Amino acid sequence: MLKVKNNNLKEITDELASLASNPSERTLGLSPDMFLSEELATAELEQIFYKEWSCIGREDDIPNIGDFVTFKIGDQPIIVVRSADGSIRAMSNICRHRMMTVAEGHGNTRQFSCPYHGWTYSLEGSLVGAPHMTCSKNFDKEELSLRVLRCEIWHGWIYVSLMDEITSVADRLEQLEAIVQPYEMEHYVTVFVEDWEWNTNWKILCQNFMEGYHLPVAHRSTVGRNFPIEQTIFDSDGASEWFTYQCFLKPNDMAFGIAHPMNQRLIGPSRRTSVMPTVFPSHMYVLAPDHLWYLSLQPDGVGKVRMRYGAALAPEVIQYAENERTLVDEFKQLLDKTQEEDRLLVESIFENAKAPVSIAGPLSWLEREVHEFTQYLARKLA
Ligand code: FES
Ligand SMILES: [Fe+2]
Structure with missing residues (x-):
């Protein structure tokens, strides 16, 4: 059936509300109209970005x-x-x-x-x-x-x-505090920060960054290698009004993404656990025992997204690096390559959203965050 582009805000937000009300095991991804509607993009600025x-x-x-x-x-x-x-x-x-x-x-x-x-x-x-x-x-x-x-x-x-x-960040993120506090990420040392712009809708990139389902496939040559996914992602009951998150338990023998031997802060399994929070609407990061990397997104119309993209290393990783410059260069190359893998995905999805017979399909349990993002959008827009 050929699709007619719908720019009727009421109909789109009604559909959003209906999607959000589904139980997560029976839901779908966002529909193409939600990525293409100029009216929705205006509402997102007014109801979300100017208020959050x-x-x-x-x-x-x-x-x-x-x-x-x-x-x-x-x-x-x-x-x-x-x-x-x-x-x-x-x-x-x-x-x-x-x-x-x-x-x-x-x-x-x-x-x-x-x-x-x-x-x-x-x-x-x-x-x-x-x-x-x-x-x-x-x-x-x-x-x-x-x-x-x-x-x-x-x-x-x-x-x-x-x-x-507006309620303070500290109040909104009180439940996240308990999860991230042991990492002491405030002491991580920023090693680069850049501004990028991609040709996609901001929500496609949000959905992409927040789920781990695509890691072993789309990122098999970069950050997704060594991820036996069903064992490594554990489903945390992360739903909150203001954020969601997912946790990853890394294999013991990973060279990257686990605590440095000199890290005294983390004990037990947390030494190889990463947390991946999304603070709604659009601040997302991977918090690993040895590094963090983040995106903070702002829409630039329907089909462009600006992002601040940066990364930091845990203090002992810097302190005990044999060659700090080489370490940072290799770290950045890995993240840049991962970013490029994601860019190809999210730009392609945006192009396909315009196609006459594109339609959203069901989500995996590994995409629980994507559904929670839909629910957040519905609370703000519908
Ligand atoms: S001095 Fe700023 S606009 Fe004139
Ligand atoms: Fe990705």
């Missing part, structure tokens, strides 16, 4: 006073900076004069200077200089600070929200 926490990266990306990074939550550019008192702050990256973007990329600065007419802002966002404005009777420096945004640090992650009234 987004992960901007890691605290050690900006260790020194004046270090800053930029990021976009939907269409909203933001600056996150280590301010003069050492705390991390977030603010709108839009000049209060005529709305130019104030800062680009990342770096270190003593103050932010708008490239258009030179208005300057302190690290706290206060307007401290504005040339040739003395004749303007409606100019009041005190009223023209960059808009400050909610910012929270949680176990080394920086989260920002555009909402003033």
Whole structure:
């Protein structure tokens, strides 16, 4: 049966609600319309990304006073900076004069200077200089600070929200805390962070990263080797309103992904267990005893997704490395190759979602997180 593209938001969100209400052993993946609808993409920005926490990266990306990074939550550019008192702050990256973007990329600065007419802002966002404005009777420096945004640090992650009234990250992730705390990931040392953009819908990439079902097949030449999957993935009852996760028990003899001999924090099976949390909507990471790698996604329209992609190593892995540069280079090559394997998958799925006879099929029990993601989307959109 040929499919007619449906852009009716009500019908799509009704279908989403119906999918979400299925028991997980009788559910399906998201339907093609959910990846293609412009109306749904607008609703996702308004109902999800502008109202939730987004992960901007890691605290050690900006260790020194004046270090800053930029990021976009939907269409909203933001600056996150280590301010003069050492705390991390977030603010709108839009000049209060005529709305130019104030800062680009990342770096270190003593103050932010708008490239258009030179208005300057302190690290706290206060307007401290504005040339040739003395004749303007409606100019009041005190009223023209960059808009400050909610910012929270949680176990080394920086989260920002555009909402003033929002429950704290710590409250939302209280149950996750117990699971990740023994790893002490806040002490992991970031070894790279990059921004990438792929040609797919953000939800396809979310679904891809959060499930382990594809690892031994799609990643058999990279991170999926050595995964006898039914023994290695153990189903954790991970459902929560704000996150989900999956655990992997690695074989004893793996060279990568298990605790370093000098790791004193983890004991017993946790020394070879990785946790793979997804903090809704789009912060996902693999937390292994010796490393972590993460993606934080933002949609860029229906068919593009921006991602901040980074990785960190446990402190003892760095400390006892024979050659740190070689170690980091090989680690990055492995993750980059894995990323490329995923890119081909998720871009292909997006293209196929446009095909006249594409249709979503049933999920495996190894894709429980995918169904929980559907349920999260339904709570926000339906
Ligand atoms: S827009 Fe920034 S100084 Fe004019
Ligand atoms: Fe993958």
